[in-house]
Amino acid sequence: MTSEWTSSPREVLLSIDRDRPLRAQLERELRDAIRTGRLAPGQRLPSSRGLARDLGISRGLVTECYAQLRSEGYVVTRAGGDTRVSGDAGRSAAPAVVDAPRRRPRIDFRPGVPDLSSFPATEWSRAVQHVCRLLPVERHGYGDPAGSAVLRTVLAGYLGRVRAACAGAASTVICSGYQQGLYLTLHALAERGLRTVAVEDPGDAECRVLAAAVGLDAVPVPVDDDGIDVSALDATGARAVIVTPAHQSPTGVVLTPARRRALIAWAGARDGVIVEDDYDAEFRYDRSPVGALQGLAPERVVLLGSTSKSLAPALRLGWMLCPARLLDAVRERKRLVDRGAPAIDQEALAHLLDTGRYERHLRTVRRRYAQRRAALVEALNRHAPRVSLHGLAAGFHAVARLPDGLGENAVVAAAAERSIGLHGLNGFRAVSDPTAPARLVLGFGNVTVDDIHDGIATIADLLRPS
Template sequence: PELRRALAGYLARARGVRTTPDRIVVCSGVAHALRLLFGGRVLRGPLAVESYGLAFHRAVLAAAGVRTVPLTLDADGARTGELTDLAGVRAALLTPAHQFPTGGPLHPRRRLAALGWAEGRDGLVLEDDYDGEFRYDRDPVGAVQGLAPERVVYLGSVSKSLSPALRLGWMVLPERLVGPVLDAKGEREAWAGVTDQLTLADFLDSGRYDRHVRRMRQRYRARRDRLVAALAAHAPHVTPTGVAAGLHAVLRLPAGTEHQVVEAAAAQSIALDGLAGFRHPDATMPALDGLVVGYATPPEHAYAAALEALCRILPPDPLPHRSGGPALEDRGPTR
């Protein structure tokens, strides 16, 4: 109860979430939340998801027998207007604050379209707010949950703000789902330790968590700026997107070059992913070539060398006098 009370205050203040402690269920992260919701038969599929997202989440859902249906993405996020054409779908998993992995917030009109669809179909939006605290060049983007608490399941964790090794997350639930989720979870806490929960509650109540997030936001912004500057100096034809927020950037590549560049990165001991690994197998939108570069991970003493190595493995500019525009651009806040 101490953690749920602290979370209710923090989420209201930092993310605009409207809740009370009794509507928060603590879990070990978003994957655990999906297991409880779908593996526990609180919700049933099919489930709409974004065309690019975590394959691990799709695997969790598939293991629960849930069919996922991809929504097209563009510069304004998921095309939530497509939800009305999906027969039998009554829930959608979205990353509205910062689409993962392509970057950028969900356009306000599309937020409202998703909520309108959920209301009309007696459905739900599952909001994965995986790094909502980290923003740099744009105004804060509040949680969708604050607009319709009875139509949104808000999912969060400390995996980005503290560490993925600390298995602590939460669900903010519509009132009617609290009992079924608690039944699915059972009486004994399987993953999130009591000591960890009490420690996080104290971290939140004391204000140290807020100070930590502010400090890390400054550090990550400086790292983001160094990445952008290195690309501008050594690979100006490579466009970084998704850099107004979050802990990673997407570097768009010429079509057909992604696999080769990922292999070259591995040869240079650079750990990064290609966009292909995040693509839904049933996605119908054109495939995107690019690199997903997490700039928060390398230790400070190795960061400069990592940037140099990254720039070395990028393909040369096929059109030296023209910079190609990506299909998904990070255009900042849309009002």
């Protein structure tokens, strides 16, 4: 965000040698700070009185110095008396840091991105204000690294009611989104001596990277139309697995009841741990979502949830329900990493949950995603009827199976030429397979109904075999 006048830095670090002429030094220090960008255009300089006091020099000397810099064009003085760095002050030494221009597609069907415009900013800021008014002063210090007792209690009640989870405040840990929850879990597992963790294939590439980062080998296990293949999982010999049962990322398959039972039996037989990414559970369209696996085997399952899809990724708030045997390690790691999630945000989330506003918001965005989902189905039916869509029961992405004869990479590249962002399933495979049937993972969470129609119409000919 740029503005002509930024907020003021009331203090500025200047070094003055009292044995040398003060005014020349002060001018030089300020010029250098402006040239190198340490003082940015629009920034307010300290008042002459304040700077004189801080440096222990006379106010007149500072006023003269500001007048000199004004005459050289480095600073301007506004009617109210503010002295600020002028917009076009010459900077030379510091090269400007400029983001490389990124070519964003005009319409991007990137999966995993929620409707960013739907963040309930007014509700959130009201909740923050409410918390700031009422939070006792002693809670402004460091809290329990596992999270606010209020949020853990409210959340445990919510997860028990809505996800049929077996939840209590004591087993709940608040983390910075799913990603940190996964890191804390994998770290705890590695500490307990585990060397491998099984992951879904195709699946989330990031969890393979995270596993490697804590020294675990990620072993891919195939996913079919029923979800993860539990016999193949058993054959790996791994004693931990990361799964997305509510809406598999990226195939969109919902783990069938038989597979759920088999997975829990596997964990019992292997003394294993299931890491349940409760991905997209909030957004089931055809019926209520199935309960979390964690509710069936709380001592075998770590449940990970997040506000990234329900509110916004920018909040970086998530939760974990931990089996007793991992709880201490997770909590201690959380303390070491960041001493706990931000207290005010935690209380604000607790307030939204407690007042029912969180669920009201979910109902609103669920309707919006349902409209976008319907638009995608309609647009493909109209423009590319030979493309079949799968994995639409929940969430805001689906897998499009392209007709024989079409190449996944070729379609993605040709669409990019028309500024339409498409994403192939190959990017989610443990090992890219150019011979695999062509599939696209179409995210529609952050694409409006009009853009869905426009985007599919723009690439319609690419989705038909010639």
